[in-house]
Amino acid sequence: MSxxxxxxxxxxxxxxxxxxxxxxxxxxxxxxxxxRVVYPPEPLEPLADPRGAIRHVLENPVDSAPLSALLRxxxxxxxxxDDVSLPLPPMRRPDIRQQIIEAxxxxxxxxxxxxxxxxxALALHRRMTEPxxxxxxxxxxxxxxxxxxxxxxxxxxxxxxxxHLGVTDAGEDVELNKxxxxxxxxxxxxxxxxxxxxxxxxxxxxxxxxRSLRHHHNVRTMLHSRSFMDQHRSExxxxxxxxxxxxxxxxxxxxxxxxxxNTDTFPEQFSFLxxxxxxxxxxxxxxxxxxxxxxxxxxxxxxxxxxxxMRSPIGLTSVQAGEVEAVHALTTENVYRxxxxxxxxxxxxxxxxxPYICPYNVNSIMNPILVMCLGLxxxxxxxxxxxxxxxxxxxxxxxxxxxxxxxxxxPSYIDFFEQVLAETTDPLEIEAKYEQSFATDPxxxxxxxxxxxxxxxxxxxxxxxxxxxxxxxxxxIVVGGDPAAVRRLGFKSASSxxxxxxxxxxxxxxxxxxxxxxxxxxxxxxxx
Amino acid sequence: xxxxxxxxxxxxxxxARVASSWVPGGGARVGPLRLAQEEDPALPxxxxxxxSPILAGICGSDLSTxxxxxxxxxxPIVSFPFVPGHEVVGRLIGGPDDGARVVLExxxxxxxxxxxxxxxxxxxxxxxxxxxxxxxxxxxxxQTGFCADTGGGWSTSLVAHPSQLHPVPDGLGDDHAVVVxxxxxxxxxxxxxxxxEGATVAVVGxxxxxxxxxxxxxxxxxxxxxxxxxxxxxxxxxxTELGADHVVEPAGLARAVRRHTRAMAVGDGLSGGADVxxxxxxxxxxxxxxxxxxxxxxxxxxxxxPGVTRVDLTPLWHRETQLVGAYAYGVETPPGRPGPVRTFxxxxxxxQEADLGRLVSARYPLDRYADAIAHAGAAGRRGAVKVVxxxxxxxxxxxxRTAS
Numbered sequence: 001m002s003x004x005x006x007x008x009x010x011x012x013x014x015x016x017x018x019x020x021x022x023x024x025x026x027x028x029x030x031x032x033x034x035x036r037v038v039y040p041p042e043p044l045e046p047l048a049d050p051r052g053a054i055r056h057v058l059e060n061p062v063d064s065a066p067l068s069a070l071l072r073x074x075x076x077x078x079x080x081x082d083d084v085s086l087p088l089p090p091m092r093r094p095d096i097r098q099q100i101i102e103a104x105x106x107x108x109x110x111x112x113x114x115x116x117x118x119x120x121a122l123a124l125h126r127r128m129t130e131p132x133x134x135x136x137x138x139x140x141x142x143x144x145x146x147x148x149x150x151x152x153x154x155x156x157x158x159x160x161x162x163x164h165l166g167v168t169d170a171g172e173d174v175e176l177n178k179x180x181x182x183x184x185x186x187x188x189x190x191x192x193x194x195x196x197x198x199x200x201x202x203x204x205x206x207x208x209x210x211r212s213l214r215h216h217h218n219v220r221t222m223l224h225s226r227s228f229m230d231q232h233r234s235e236x237x238x239x240x241x242x243x244x245x246x247x248x249x250x251x252x253x254x255x256x257x258x259x260x261x262n263t264d265t266f267p268e269q270f271s272f273l274x275x276x277x278x279x280x281x282x283x284x285x286x287x288x289x290x291x292x293x294x295x296x297x298x299x300x301x302x303x304x305x306x307x308x309x310m311r312s313p314i315g316l317t318s319v320q321a322g323e324v325e326a327v328h329a330l331t332t333e334n335v336y337r338x339x340x341x342x343x344x345x346x347x348x349x350x351x352x353x354x355p356y357i358c359p360y361n362v363n364s365i366m367n368p369i370l371v372m373c374l375g376l377x378x379x380x381x382x383x384x385x386x387x388x389x390x391x392x393x394x395x396x397x398x399x400x401x402x403x404x405x406x407x408x409x410x411p412s413y414i415d416f417f418e419q420v421l422a423e424t425t426d427p428l429e430i431e432a433k434y435e436q437s438f439a440t441d442p443x444x445x446x447x448x449x450x451x452x453x454x455x456x457x458x459x460x461x462x463x464x465x466x467x468x469x470x471x472x473x474x475x476x477i478v479v480g481g482d483p484a485a486v487r488r489l490g491f492k493s494a495s496s497x498x499x500x501x502x503x504x505x506x507x508x509x510x511x512x513x514x515x516x517x518x519x520x521x522x523x524x525x526x527x528x
Numbered sequence: 529x530x531x532x533x534x535x536x537x538x539x540x541x542x543x544a545r546v547a548s549s550w551v552p553g554g555g556a557r558v559g560p561l562r563l564a565q566e567e568d569p570a571l572p573x574x575x576x577x578x579x580s581p582i583l584a585g586i587c588g589s590d591l592s593t594x595x596x597x598x599x600x601x602x603x604p605i606v607s608f609p610f611v612p613g614h615e616v617v618g619r620l621i622g623g624p625d626d627g628a629r630v631v632l633e634x635x636x637x638x639x640x641x642x643x644x645x646x647x648x649x650x651x652x653x654x655x656x657x658x659x660x661x662x663x664x665x666x667x668x669x670x671q672t673g674f675c676a677d678t679g680g681g682w683s684t685s686l687v688a689h690p691s692q693l694h695p696v697p698d699g700l701g702d703d704h705a706v707v708v709x710x711x712x713x714x715x716x717x718x719x720x721x722x723x724x725e726g727a728t729v730a731v732v733g734x735x736x737x738x739x740x741x742x743x744x745x746x747x748x749x750x751x752x753x754x755x756x757x758x759x760x761x762x763x764x765x766x767x768t769e770l771g772a773d774h775v776v777e778p779a780g781l782a783r784a785v786r787r788h789t790r791a792m793a794v795g796d797g798l799s800g801g802a803d804v805x806x807x808x809x810x811x812x813x814x815x816x817x818x819x820x821x822x823x824x825x826x827x828x829x830x831x832x833x834p835g836v837t838r839v840d841l842t843p844l845w846h847r848e849t850q851l852v853g854a855y856a857y858g859v860e861t862p863p864g865r866p867g868p869v870r871t872f873x874x875x876x877x878x879x880q881e882a883d884l885g886r887l888v889s890a891r892y893p894l895d896r897y898a899d900a901i902a903h904a905g906a907a908g909r910r911g912a913v914k915v916v917x918x919x920x921x922x923x924x925x926x927x928x929r930t931a932s
Contacts, residue, residue: 414783415783415784415787418776418777418780418783418784419774419776419780419783419784419787422776437787437790438787441787441790442790442792443786443787443790443791443792443793446792
């Protein structure tokens, strides 16, 4: 039986309570009659033979010669790969990156290529830890490259390993990892979890410096990306595409390998998280009750460890290789095939439950800035056409939003939250007044380069990610959040979904139309 | 006269210490302070004047005294029993200027003590540095409010030497005038920072003194940036209004200083730091914090009265930090101004320009002294800054005696 597509349910009196993520936990909430719930499509069948499919596309790429024809003895080969921010949650071994990189290395070895360097395409993300690298690449790759210094992580602050390739027609500097840009061949290994990922963004963002990134990671770009998940209406993508074309014109030969995955997001014992509530089996109900009750009695730290040790059974649904734009067109089709759900019109209120993880807190705390970014950045923008909520409408997010930060991974976030947001939450004002000083702060740069810290400017990007939503919405309400932290974000706090819906009426009037985004598993709303 | 009298009583002193360990200001109910009907203090000399207090503030050092927590260092330079209260605006009684309003400069220096020639401190105008506060024709007492002969502000009558009196300009309200004395302390402390033009200055604490220091720095010095640590929301608002560039919660001070000065973090301290830190709290924690966030060879100014504390001075030694005290007032030469000026003159100017009368949050009659002191002890938590006694109508109020 083929997987069922996404589905929009209209709540009636017989509809069971709706499961909503609430950080490191979940809740059952009763939505008012007439509310809509947008469910993701069921997982597509994964490829039966991923390794075979990978080998096939390497030799049968689109708009490119086969990989084997691009490899020759004496050449410099760099293999860049997406970092720990993908996929979410981290997938079961073997990771897609491991499978692809092993195949590329087999081809390189067969062609007699000796000069091979691996680069984690971090952009301004934190450096990956050894266990994370081992998980993504496998022990065989790690042990072959890391001891010799050939497994590297992109350092956007290393002046000796950056090269300025030029300026686009729009005046955007393109500055990249020198090793990657001066190699005879740059193979990029991507995992496309959402429609924003991949394409020219892989190299132009993942291997770039702050000097380059600031041209598209800014408030203006975000306000002109509607949404940044829709590459045809995204200034973020337009900028990356301009840069990508300049990179190609500069002579950098990129062999892009992109993959898509299905929505089989959670392991068997949490299968109820992926099901429609009225289809829960007795086992699902028991699973929900047992895990809810156990989690309620578990200390925060342990609960976080439990969730972050979760490994996703996610399956590979497609792999394509070759020229960047041709590859990405296929990738986007495959993402849409899995995630797109048609939704008829906008609503006054959009509700969502936010989970424990986003791309920037793998193995860490989801701090309040990341809560904002996940809700107003990622989830709000999971649309094509129009946002799920109307202009001036209300977004209600369920998340504990603790006033808590990981000082190792997110040091500049703490200062951003305590010093910048204490003064203003206006993205434009924040950008104008504070970005430069954080971006060039020597302490943050030191921690980014030598520790596992996100770059000093990263919390600004998280805030900019939500700029379109902040501009669009009339109010944001957080259910069950730490009131002080929620207030600092500039949002309103509610103790229950019922209270939040009542508060929303102050903005959108009585008996508002309501849509609930039932994710994750992820979906993309095609709003007509 | 009606007065709050502080007597030497070791059992009551101990009781105050115990009570105040539960709640700051708790010593007022059980300690050596009592409300009494006393004889007016005698005039120590013909030139001395009698003053009827209008408002008298409750200061941090008063709280320490009432709570039995002040240092034994003061024992030889105070005399018992005394009437506390050294932040005073009052009216002159008798003489050609009868009824004129005055602010008291409480230090009892050589002039007030009839000592000729004056000590080096008093000769230079720095009465706060007087070497003879335990000598002369009046009993020991570093200030009015700690001397058995002069009375103090927490009463309906005190005596003052002309050298201690400053006329209040007609347009200046009583709320403003009662803040002049602590403002003078703040001006002196701000100017004790040295040349801070363009420098980063951190202020630890945002009670009355901390807020006044922020105002004084902004008004008389030309700092590059003032970073203030304030615990309570109203303190943060006032610190911003009075001129702080960055106001943070106390736990965020080191991070704010680090970010502003672009220093590196090293353990619990910083590689660099603020050029000057003014500690307006005076606790072991605040001194340690000040030492942690000041740059090497920077200056820490102790403004809050510290008492006995235990602090690791290794960073002071290693970073060659200057640790200086800032007590009272005298004469100052603010940057860009000619000549030495009495600190009180500058304080009058500051109080007027920065509208500091707004810091007075509550007035109490003497009868409710325990409530007043409890309020002052919990000022931050209760959204207050300066709590004062209102003595204007005390003569018309019935006298009330404590049960003891």
